[in-house]
Amino acid sequence: MIGKGIESLIPKKDSSTNEERVRKDFIFWIETEKIKPNPYQPRKEFDEDSLQSLADSIKKYGMLQPIIVNKIEKKNEKGISCEYQIVAGERRWRAAKMLGLKQIPAIIKEQTNRERLEVALIENIQRKNLNPIDKAEAFNQLKKEFGLLDREIAKISGSSREAVTNTLRILGLPEEAKVALRNGVISEGHAKALLGAKEAKLINELLEEVISNGYSVRETERRVKERNAGAMAKKPEIKKSVESGVDEFLEKKVKQVLNLEDIKIEKKRSFIRLSFDFSSEDEINQWLKKLRK
Secondary structure (H helix, E strand, O other): OOOOOHHHHOOOOOOOOHHHHHHHHOOEEEEHHHEEOOOOOOOOOOOHHHHHHHHHHHHHHOOOOOEEEEEEEEEEOOEEEEEEEEEEOHHHHHHHHHHOOOEEEEEEOOOOHHHHHHHHHHHHHHHOOOOHHHHHHHHHHHHHOOOOOHHHHHHHHOOOHHHHHHHHHHHHOOHHHHHHHHOOOOOHHHHHHHOOOOOHHHHHHHHHHHHHHOOOHHHHHHHHHHHHHHHHHHHHHHHHHHHHHHHHHHHHHHHHHHOOOOOEEEEOOOOEEEEOOOOOHHHHHHHHHHHHO
């Protein structure tokens, strides 16, 4: 399965016997209502206009290619009932339902859950119209549920390991950015550029700028760099002003209590060090006398 396209599921001529070849190539006409969508389908949304165009084509020319399904038997009070879960061809099935077709042609294949996800993913990627978020979630499911490595997912999807890793990073975007990407408001290039921002709040601010100003991907990358540099420049200033204020307050109080003018305060992680110098023992004695008063 790994590294093969959707054509790996379509029966081809081989050296098997005629009986085996007929059984493998056999197409069933299955009741549309008995067919269920693939729960591992990476595509979460189906474009209605695209489905309508497909339905018009099926109405005119018929369904030229059977869908591929997995047979599932369920026990009930009456015995055993069968339903069929789609492995490949969900758009054709949806279009057929729009036309009110009672039966559609299908090839029955035995597939594991992982294989069903792989095939659905391959089918959508080969059409090059799978939403980037849906693709990332499918990759993530292959990792989390089936324990696949990025390089193994790359073989399945026909892409590089780096491309898989970068696609998975999209899931780290704030929800607002993911919705914008899913709805096509921003491109995958914009999304990857926004990931360069240091904080979620900054990503959302930049997202608004990108949408409002219609920034290109390159301009988005430039703005991310500028905003990151600005954020980094501001933080030390704020920290310094707070720390210096605390130091001045401590210095003033310590000088008053210890009756010293020349004193140094060093702030460490777990303690504060006070240091002061005396030129002689006499000076120390004089200072001690002042403290006793």
